[in-house]
C-alpha cells in the first residue's frame with residue numbers, strides 16, 4: 001500500500017469525566033474505503049471530528065500526509081482536503097441543485113463591472129459532476145428538496161470531490177435510506193474510492209460496510225481491537241466486534257432465530 005494520508009496515533013478524547021476515545025490508532029490510505037463501525041456512543045463521531053479538526057485530541061498525535069496535523073479551525077482541514085458529509089446535510093431544499101453545489105464557493109462573472117452568480121458555469125459543472133456519479137438530473141434548476149435522500153447524499157459527495165477532497169468522511173450516509181437508494185450511495189462511494197480519494201465510511205450496518213469496505217475498524221466504548229482487512233473477517237465476526245454483538249448472539253439463542 002501507499003503511504004497513509006492520515007495517521008491517528010493513540011488518540012484519546014475526554015469530555016470532562018467522559019472518556020469518548022481511550023487510545024485509538026488508525027491509518028487511512030488514499031483509495032481505500034475505511035469503514036468505521038460501532039454502536040451508539042462508541043465514539044465514531046468524536047473520532048471523525050478529531051480527524052477533521054473540530055476537536056483537539058486530549059492525548060495522541062495526528063499526522064496528515066506525514067506531517068503533524070495542526071489545524072486551528074475546521075476550515076483549515078477543509079482547505080487541506082479533508083471533507084465531511086454529515087448525515088443532516090447542510091443544504092437549502094428550495095434552492096436549485098447547482099446553487100447548493102456551489103454554496104460558499106460561488107462562481108462569479110462580471111457584467112458591466114458588477115459581480116453576478118455565474119449560472120451557466122455552475123449549471124454545466126453541476127450536471128457534469130452528477131453525471132459522473134451516475135445521476136442524470138432533470139435540470140440543474142431542480143430544487144434540492146425534490147431529490148431523493150440518496151441523490152442528495154450524492155450531491156454532497158460530488159460537491160466535496162469537485163472541490164478537491166483527498167479524504168472524504170461520510171457520517172452514516174445510508175442510515176436513513178431505503179435499499180435502492182442505499183445501493184446508489186454505495187456505488188458512489190465505490191466511484192470516489194477508485195479516483196484515489198480516501199473514504200471514511202461510518203455506519204451501524206455491517207452489510208453496508210461489507211458491500212464497499214476495504215478495511216474495517218470497530219469502535220467499542222472508545223476502544224478498538226484494531227483494523228481488519230476485507231477477506232480476513234466474516235460478517236458474524238464484525239457483528240460480534242460491535243458493541244451488542246455478544247448480547248445479540250445471546251438474544252438470538254434465547255429467541256431461537258436470527259436477530
Ligand SMILES: Nc1ncnc2c1ncn2[C@@H]1O[C@H](COP(=O)(O)OP(=O)(O)OP(=O)(O)O)[C@@H](O)[C@H]1O
Pocket residue numbers: 015018019020038039040041042043044045046047
Ligand atoms: N461534546 C461532548 N460533550 C460531552 N460528551 C460528549 C460530547 N461528544 C460526545 N460525547 C460523549 O462521548 C461518547 C461518544 O460519543 P459519539 O457521539 O462519538 O458516539 P457515536 O459512536 O458517534 O454514537 P452514535 O452512533 O449515537 O452517533 C458518548 O458517551 C457521548 O455522550
Ligand SMILES: [Mg+2]
Pocket residue numbers: 044045046
Ligand atoms: Mg455519531
